[in-house]
Amino acid sequence: MDSDQRTAAESVKPWLTTAAYVTASAMLARSFINELFPNELRSLVSSRIERLLRNRLAAADHTIVLRESDGGSSNELYDASITYLRTRVSPSTKRLKASKSADNNSIVVFVDDGDELVDVFHGASFSWKVFLNKENQPNGRTRELRRLELTFNRKNKETAPNSYFSHILERSEQIKSADRRLKIYINHFNNWEDIDIQHPATFQTLAVEPDLKRMIMDDLSRFLKQKECYNRIGKAWKRGYLLYGPPGTGKTSLIAAMANYLKFDIYEMELKDVWFISRLKGLMKNMKSKSILVIEDIDSAIRIPKRDENARGNRLSDIYDEITLSALLNFIDGLCSISGEERIVVFTTNYKEKLDPALLRPGRMDVHIYMGYCTPSSFRVLASNYHAIDDHRFFGEIDELLKEVEATPAEVAEEMLRSDDVDIALKGLIERLNKKREEAPGRMRK
């Protein structure tokens, strides 16, 4: 028996002893009843006595309820417990339900609603039950919400809320990061909906200059280690990035690479769907920690309708609260400082020159990153991504063309994908670059 099994066996012992006590007492009581009571009364009296014994046992229990959603916000402790408990299902659990995980296509097995799972931690037993609640929504639809009930013996009440929950939070983080696929959420009315998109971009597959790549990775790693420093200077633990450059230069790919590198989720906020400032607040409150908030195309006007729907007039200003980007930044800063969690905020634009100069002043967005046209070194990354090559007789010609022509990595990637035959793909790219040079000599690079 290894030490884990020994601990488990030892911790189960008191439960077995208690169960044996109940069974033995019930048997004793039953033979006593058989002696004393006529047939008709026997089953009534014996069930009363068994109930009494069980109630005495139950009185020694504590129960903690974890709801899936708490006051409209998602409950991270509930999520962590579900992640953790999935790894604690034992073959002896009588009824299990199985489903296919959207995250990584694996089969997930868990106890069914109403069933029980017993976990042993530091020699104490913790019994979990899952319950399903159905809530009627104002829009007539029914929302399914689950809750977990954790029951443990009163004598473990010191262990349960503190070290057991810390253990669950820590383990669930480890499980998630070992078994993780990028999650992308988009806002839909008041809620975030996760969309099942697999974005495989990583810093390795990202076609940007090596120095820029290193700078971004170092900046992210440094930020994560700076919680104390941000606390000390009284700043929200938030890092803001402004990504700018022409369409197809990899701004979205960089965000995915950042998320995959940090193992953070992405929350993509469509401002045009936000409508009310209160909705913005609610959405930000519902973002999980360790996340990247993305607001794309910030050069387009931000207009949020007035909170009071009756305040309708003829002029635009009667209907909309124009919120400047500057105000939005302040607002996000304020909410981030309340949450105290690390947060990355990324804004993107194709037209940096259209932004309010006040936004570009130092201190507003921490890092400005220009995502530019394809260069010989970023072309090498794409050639390796799509054809697993690091050299070819056509590379010299392509390098010369890329120094002259403005071609986005997206355009180069498109040519690389046209054929599995590397010679055909590279010839296609040369033709495209030559055509660009002829068609737009004025846009040639200096």
Ligand SMILES: Nc1ncnc2c1ncn2[C@@H]1O[C@H](COP(=O)(O)OP(=O)(O)OP(=O)(O)O)[C@@H](O)[C@H]1O
């Ligand atoms: N720098 C890059 N590295 C690797 N692939 C890239 C890069 N830029 C573009 N691509 C390829 O082109 C596709 C489109 O690029 P992406 O959406 O990241 O560009 P974008 O700058 O965000 O464009 P937009 O401004 O239109 O949103 C990507 O899915 C990827 O295949």
